[in-house]
Amino acid sequence: MPDSYPVVSVIVATRDRPGLLERAVTSILQQDYPGEIECIVVYDHVDVRDLDVAAGPGRSLKLINNTHRQGLPGGRNSGADAATGELLAFCDDDDIWLPAKLRRQADLLADPAVGAVSCGLRLRGPGIDKERVLDRDVVTHEEFLEDRVMEVHSSTMLVRRSTWEAAGEVDEQIPGGYSEDYEWLLRVSAHTPIAVVRQALVIVDWHGGSFYFGRxxxxxxxxxxxxxxxxxxxxxxxxxxxxxxxxxxxxxxxxxxxxxxxxxxxxxxxxxxxxxxxxxxxxxxxxxxxxxxxxxxxxxxxxx
Structure with missing residues (x-):
């Protein structure tokens, strides 16, 4: 357990999905994390709108536009540009964090040898409710070369700013933004193994569809x-x-x-x-x- 908990900047890129977005942001601001949390909502080439959520002590909410290329990669990069925290995290606008997520992950990052942390997840949607939790404490670059390791989802990631700078921003040139998360994880894992909290701390809204369906x-x-x-x-x-x-x-x-x-x-x-x-x-x-x-x-x- 660290002596003090650093500021965490959490980036939520969105095309504005009322209700789902508020749910995601609320789950971020209500973390039981002892340190400060800065939640940055990035609107992807749509008008910024206010959110009806309470920030609370030690919590702040920024609402900004995507100043990079249109799409999810550009939204995440815009959020990282605006972030002030020592630690960076991402959450999809339709996912939910359980209260202990950031605290459990930050405890692992107290080890200076750890540069990035993931956790288990729970798929929840029509006809499905199942946990996906890895049976190991670390995922290496070699494992990512062999398999996507779907349990390491973008909404589960917490990284040091130094890891973000070493790996580089999300690739905005990848066609359609498809597999942008896996491409970024290949670069992150080449810099540092990714530690894993063996507990489902993120609920992924599994609605049986995808932005890329049929593309x-x-x-x-x-x-x-x-x-x-x-x-x-x-x-x-x-x-x-x-x-x-x-x-x-x-x-x-x-x-x-x-x-x-x-x-x-x-x-x-x-x-x-x-x-x-x-x-x-x-x-x-x-x-x-x-x-x-x-x-x-x-x-x-x-x-x-």
Whole structure:
């Protein structure tokens, strides 16, 4: 436990979702964290509006516009520019923090060797209520090369400002902002292993949909951009098969069948056991649409 708790700046990027946004901000301001919390709500190219929430002692609320490129990455970067805290955190505007989140994570950051901390989460939505908590205390860069590690969600992250500066801001050039969180985590984990609080302290609003649902061309471009930017991904055949499997699925779902077959052949060479092969083949054969496969996966709290 630290002698004193540093100021935490929490960034909430939003396109303005009344009700959900207030719920997220309230959960941030009502943390049982002993130090100060600065919550920065960044409106992404929409008018700033007041929020009907009480800040309370040791809590402050800033409402600003996204001054960077339109989209989630730009919103998060605008918030980081405006932040004054020694520690930085992010929360999606439809997620909820449980009261102990920041305190439990800050206790781990009392160790100067720790540069970033995540925690478990709970998926909650229509037809689903399940916890996803890792069975280990640290996630390494090598593990992120092999797998996305979905338990390390953007809303779970707390990092030192020095970690943010070393890793760099969220990439605003990635097509459509797709996988921006994973791309950033690759850079963070290359700088420092990510410690884990083995408790579900974030509720992720799992509504069975996504901003990227059906935007197959954007997904293909973004994943290829990711592979080009991070050549170290090639160190893990399993991880590369996962990414190229996502590309194959998106190509098939977007009716680019010839390209999908070529991509799928590369996936099989990398890892014949890659699970996305089984879900992509029916889409290539037009036995099932990509949208249907994705909906089935999301009902189980998964993605493709």
């Amino acid at each position: 197959w061309a954007t997904i293909v471009e973004a994943q290829r951009y990711l592979i080009r930017k991070h050549p170290d991904l090639a160190q893990s055949p399993t991880g590369m098969a996962r990414l190229r499997g996502q590309i194959a699925f998106a190509l098939a779902s977007g009716n680019r069948r010839t390209e999908a077959v070529r991509e799928l052949a590369a996936v099989i060479r990398l890892n014949p056991r890659e699970k996305r092969v089984l879900v992509t083949v029916p889409v290539i054969l037009r036995l099932m649409t990509g949208e249907r496969v994705l909906r089935m996966a999301q009902k189980r709290g998964r993605g493709i």
